[in-house]
Amino acid sequence: MHEPHPVRLVVEDDLQRSRLTVFLRLLLAIPHFIWLTLWTIAAVLAAIANWFATLVTGRPPAALHRFLCAYIRYTVHLGAYVHLVANPYPEFFGEEGKYPVDVRLPAEPQPQARWKTLLRIVLAIPSFALAALLGGATGPTFNVFFFRGSSRGGARSSSGGGGAGGALTAVCAFLGWFASLALGRMPGGLRDAGAYGTGYGAQVLAYVLLLTDRYPSTDPTALLESVEPPPPHPVHLVGEAHDLRRSRVTVFFRLPLAIPHFVWLYLWSIVIYIVVILTWFATLITGRPPRPFHRFISAYLRYQLHVFAFASLAANPFPGFTGTPGRYPLDLVLPDEPQRQNRAKTLFRLILAVPAWLIEVVLVYALFVAAFFTWFVALAVGEAPWGLRNLMAYALRYQSQANAYVFLITDRYPHASPLEGEEQPRQQELDLSLA
Secondary structure, eight states, rough: OOOSSSEEEEOOOOOOOHHHHTTTHHHHHHHHHHHHHHHHHHHHHHHHHHHHHHHHHOOOHHHHHHHHHHHHHHHHHHHHHTTOOOOOOOSSOOTTTTTSSSEEEOSSSSOOOOHHHHHHHHHHHHHHHHHHHOOOOOOHHHHIIITHHHHOSOOOTTGGGGGGOOOHHHHHHHHHHHHHHHBBBOOOOHHHHHHHHHHHHHHHHHHHSSSSOSSSOHHHHHHHHSSOEEEEESEEEEEEEEEBBBHHHHHHHHHHHHHHHHHHHHHHHHHHHHHHHHHHHHHHHSSSSSHHHHHHHHHHHHHHHHHHHHHHSOSSSSOOOOOTTTTSSEEOOOSSOOOOHHHHHHTHHHHHHHHHHHHHHHHHHHHHHHHHHHHHHHHHHHHHHHHHHHHHHHHHHHHHHHHHHTTTTTOOOOOOSSSTTTTTTTSOOOOOOOO
């Protein structure tokens, strides 16, 4: 159903990290930052020449194609090193197969539609917006094109060149730095999320630099096809993966239609906070949330997911108002019964949740941006884009896991990986195993 993207990420990292190199990671990367700045200048000149040549002949010259492929591979290697997605010190030449986080690019120049070539930068604007949130290797080329080349003393490009990634990779690297120093290994969820941003950034660069005219895809399952899925989480999504149909009328009026739900969700949330406080005290005393509170909070979290899925166009039907399980095409699975909770984790739950909130904030912004672009596409073609819908599902799933953790539905920490646990039913999971 979905043809593989010609730009593929390969992840062979074992999660082991050297504490010493993690502690000194940015200092160790300084020679690479200098080298990347010089290479970026040459790559921009090559990209301009490539653009003119492709407009004339309909295909990039082979020499420029090879040069720009090496450049993108190098930015991926360096970005993975800086953001702790991989551990070894990278080489300086962007050779294929020489780094545990690598990118496979088209071996030969591909025919390009001239009108897409002419408008490439304009067409790439949505992908730049998403790359700023997800991350990757787009930083240096974007800065040179849009800041150094177009501003006179106004905006300045970010220092660090290719080390600059988007918000998701930056947050995961920040949290992973502390975890790697403590554990000597990178948490799998943070590594997967950083790899996801890295892979998307590589696809954006390949599109902008005319290595392919296939638009970048935000589909987590496709980008992380070489990554082993994480263990299943007790809070996860289920739904119909391939139903992308959207009613143009309800898409156009989506936010006005959602107003009654927003009002009801706000009123319900006032009660929820009182119930959560009572649940917190009860769990500290008994080690388990009271069953009525558990059911009430679970219904709220399920309803919250239904509303946000409807409003963001991740799903199509108008949802009900009760959070009943099994009644919406994108649904949330929660533990049926209250689980025993560790009292120490319960006592410090809000403090422990801070790292999850940082990731959640980035993903909520990504959800808004993906919903904005989905609105235009769904109005035009009557369907939600596969990649954007799956990105929205990832954001909604992580938000639900974070809320379930804070609201004491489970003491299992949210998993940052864009992939769902592999033990979920394949035919029903919404393509996070979702496919």
